[in-house]
Every structure is written in C-alpha cells, then in structure tokens.
Amino acid sequence: MLVFVIRRSLQSVVVLVAMSVIVFVGVYAIGNPIDILINPQADQIDRERAIAALGLDRPLWEQYLTFLRGAVTGDLGRSFVHSTSALGLIVEKMPATLELAFSAMLIAIVLGIPLGLWAGLKPDALSGRTIMAGSILGFSLPTFWVGLMLIMVFSVMLGWLPSNGRGTTVDLFGVPLSLLTVDGLAHLALPAPNLALFNVALLIRLTRSGAREALLQDYVKFARAKGLSNRRVIGVHVLRNILIPVVTVIGLQFGALIAFAIVTESVFAWPGMGKLLIDSINLLDRPVIVAYLLVIVTLFIAINLAVDILYSALDPRVRLSEGGG
Amino acid sequence: MTPPLLTVEGLRTHFFTRAGVVKAVDDVSFTLARGEVMGLVGESGSGKSITGYSIMGLVDPPGRVVAGSIRLDGRELTTLDPESMRKLRGNRVAMIFQDPMMTLNPVLRIDRQMTEAILAHDDVGERVALGRARDALERVGIPSPDERLKAWPHQFSGGMRQRVAIAIALLNEPDLIIADEPTTALDVTIQGQILHEVQKLARETGTALVWITHDLSVVAGLADRVCVMYAGRIVEQGTTAQVLDTPAHPYTQGLLDSVPSRNARGARLKQIPGMTPSLIGLAPGCAFRERCARADADCAETPAMSVDGNDPGRGVRCHHPIVPWTQPPR
C-alpha cells in the first residue's frame, strides 16, 4: 500500500513536469499579453520596460526554467494583471468551485443511484422507462442552455431564486462557504443542479446497467435461494457489486466537475476558479492560466489516487501492491 | 405408507418471450420420499434447471409456472405468498448451483455469506450464527474453518467453493436439497470427492436430494431413483437399476449408449443422431421422433406417461417402449 502510494507520487511528478511544458508552450503560442496590458499610447521605452519587467524578453526555455525554479518552491509566478501570486489567486477562488462541484456531486449521487437502481429493477415498467428517457435529456441538453433556462424561469419569470454570485458566506476554518447560510443555499440552488445534471444522467445509466447485469448473476439467484429478503439481495448483494464501478466513476467525474464548472460558473457569475480562468484567458494573464491548469492536473492526480485506494477497499480481488499504477 | 416429502404434479413452466412461448417444463410429475435421492437426467436445455427453480419459486420473468402443483410435506407451493415462500427457501428446501465460481458473491466475505443464510430464518445472535457456520464448514471437509470463514471467495479453489456452497445449503438442515449439476464444472477427482461427501451428508441428516445432471454415470452410484427428461417432459422414470439396466425409452437407451464407461472396450460410442428440438412452438407428438429409430405414425400423437401396472414408480412416455410393458389394469 505504502509502496503503491510512493510509486504513484513519483509518477505524478513526471506527469506534472510534462504537463507544465505542454501548458507553457501552449500558452506562449496564444497572443501577446503586452498588447492588452499596456496602454496603446505608451511609447516604445515604456513598452520595453514593461516587457522586461514581466520577463517576456527572454527566450522561451529561459522563461520556463525561471518558472520551474519558482515552482519547486511553490511559486507559480505572479499575475500580469493583479501583480499578486497566481497560485494565491486560484487558491482564493478554489473554495467556491469545490463547494459548487461538491454540491453537484451530492445531488448526482442522491438522485442518480436510487433512480438508476429503480430503472434497473423495473426496466419494462413505465417508471423505469420514464427515468431512462429523462436521463437521455440530461445527457443531451447543453449545460449552458439549461443554465440560461433555469435563470429565465426561476430568476426572471418567477423571481424565486438569485441568478448570480455566491450570496452570503460564512467562514469555516477561514474558508468562506455558501452552504452554511440560507442566502448562500439559495444562490447554490440553480448552479448546483445545473452542474449536476450530466452526472445525474450518467449515474442513472451506470447504476441501471450495473443492476441489470448483477441481477442475472448466479450469486443473486443463490442469495435468493438462501431465503434472503429482496431488500437484502438488492441492498447488499447487488448494490455492493454495482458500487465498484459507480465509486470509480464518481471519483473521476468529480475531477471533471471541477474542470467543467467553468461553463456553469460563467452562466451564473459564480466567483470560482473557472470564472477566474475565463477572465485570465481574456486578459492573456499567462501565469494564472498556467497555474490553473497545473492545479487542475494536481487535483485530478490526487482524486485518481483516492479512487484507486477506495476501489481496492471495495473489491477484495484488487491488490494495490500488484500491478503498480 | 408415509406421505411423500415432495409431490410434483403436471408442472408446466413456460417462458413468454418475444419469439414465442418456450415450454421449458411441460407436464412434469414425480414424487420424492423423505431421505430419498432422485437423479434428474437429460441433455442440456431439457428443462432440468427450470424444474428446480420452479420448486424453489425462483423462476424469473418472462418465465412463470402456468399449471400444476408442487406440494412439500402436503403444503402447496405454487400458490404460496412470497414471504412464506422466502421462509421455506434455504430453510426447508435448499439449492446448489453448477458453477461454484459464480454462486458466491465475489465482494462479500464467506462468514457474511454464511451467517446471513442463518439469520434470514432463525432469530439467533451473530455469535451463534458464526458458530454454526464454522461447524458447517468443518462438516464438508474444509480445513481450518475458523480462518476460512474470514476469507474471500477468490481465495478458494473451485472444489472448495462448491464445498462452501454445500455447507451453506446444509446450514438450516433442510428436508430437501436440489443440486443442479454441482460437479459438472469441477475436475474428475474433485467431482468424485464432492459426490461422495454429499451422499454421506444427505444420508447422515436424512435430507432428500434431487441431483440434476446430464451424465447418467453420475447417478449410477448415487441415486435411488432416476427421472429422464427430454424437451421439458419426463420420458422415463424408475429405480436406478430399472432405468440403467432395462431402459424402456429409446432416448434413455441412446443416452446409455453414449456413456463411455458402460460400453465394451473398443466398441464405438454411439451418439444420438440429430439435435434437441427448439422448445419454441414445439409441434404436438413425441418430441424425440425426429431422432428415434422406432418412430412411426403413432408417434405424431403425444404419448402419455404410461405407468407399469405392477409398479407405480415405473413409467415411460413412449408408444413403442423397448422392454415389454405391462399395461396398467383398466
């Protein structure tokens, strides 16, 4: 187990370095930030001074090495626009995004697994078919469009719910949270379901197909032959087996939720990392873009590791020490 | 004479599929006395498993028991409510399945899979249940049962898993165990051991057995009586000696001719020509007639089970049985 975690961490460092090169080159290729940052009326001397100050006069490899030297000490550069630490900007916005992603995942789990189980147990009933039809909608409707519709109906027409911002937050251990205030919850009530929609559909499909497959297995028939109640057969024998793929997907999707929160954050003006990224791209604030992407990759790696550990806890046939990464 | 433990009469279990009605079990009748061992023999697809599931009340949709009666100890099972049926399953009647790799749940520990079978029926504590599970493992010959209780299914070999399944079936000391080809998936030496073990345990506990197999040589040393099944019907029944030594139905004869060990050394094995018919929209008449050397015009009519006039346990479903047949007194 320990060996596994250490090996995975080393692999992660390699992935991160490779990622940083790709991101650095990629970001370098898009536009010239000076055109945006500097007053067009500024003279040539001012312009060159600014370029030198941001280090943009150096060759790419030198800029990268400077970046890497800083990165080792946890410094991912300074924002061109805000002149503060890029990482600091992201960390400041991170609670909002994590809170949104977490709420969305919770909704997806609470709705998706029971509905999927029901649809798997009653594939031919009207209820089962309705659930499946609903999941197709959840898959195919674009997130931004659903978000706009939610705002139209619940904010503009009915006026029930706010359509932008986080509302009132309360600090918990220094982290501002909307989940803990009524006003904050009202502000979450539209964006969280919006972000959850795709994953509700995904979990319904996954749970349903898992249940249908498990129900055909001999161990289910044997469990019933033992005289177990339906409740126990479904709740223990079937669910335990479905949970293995479901937990894996939930873990991986959590990373995706954080990344795809960009769309929902833009629609609902949710002040999270995604919105920061969009703003930074518009201003060609390279250090923030690079830092954001590296933070996301790090999150993905951490989530993957957690999923693998959880997976081995759920499936006794999986051994972490074997097979490596 | 004591009443039989199990009476199956005119059982019909059909599957209502999109392609048509599959008459998987079509008019099956037999009785089983307490402690008796019955072999249910037939080729794959003849309806043996579905007969077992029907008794257990485990037929899944689109299948359904459409007619007939199943009485256990005088109690009618086909009309029993689901909860009473659940209380019988695993308690009075237990079942063991063919593939031991598939019957144990891969993600639950052995102790859990055993104790839940006890706790579903008896209001005892976890401790007592664990003790009984341990004893059951010991009884089926699993070494160091205390440790094995804490193991996972994938840590057992195929033979050991089947022993665990047998131990689970024995947990509540049922009156009847339906064993659905429990040795087919195992290699020959393990087969012999398991066969011997189950026979011994059934005798010790007075448990009746329905032993389902496609292999006539398996029932020879095991069963008191044999029913031969073909295309959803029992075509011949009798004591093991009667059926194996003086088969009356051409299909039984065909099965016997294809068993290697029963033939003289060097003699060619005779396979039954043709294939088992599809059970969808089976035409009336003897289902075996396409493959039967004795078939004639009479066979276009479905033969009834004809019971030997001198022996009510002996019967054949054939217009032209191989051995002379004493017609029942009119």
Ligand SMILES: Nc1ncnc2c1ncn2[C@@H]1O[C@H](COP(=O)(O)OP(=O)(O)O)[C@@H](O)[C@H]1O
């Ligand atoms: N779920 C099902 N749907 C349709 N037909 C089925 C189903 N289960 C079994 N059958 C049919 O019932 C017949 C008997 O099956 P089974 O009892 O499993 O045979 P055996 O155990 O003798 O090999 C087979 O022809 C099979 O096609």
Ligand code: SF4
């Ligand atoms: S009834 Fe006719 S076809 Fe069927 S087994 Fe007897 S002789 Fe053969």
Ligand SMILES: [Mg+2]
């Ligand atoms: Mg079978």
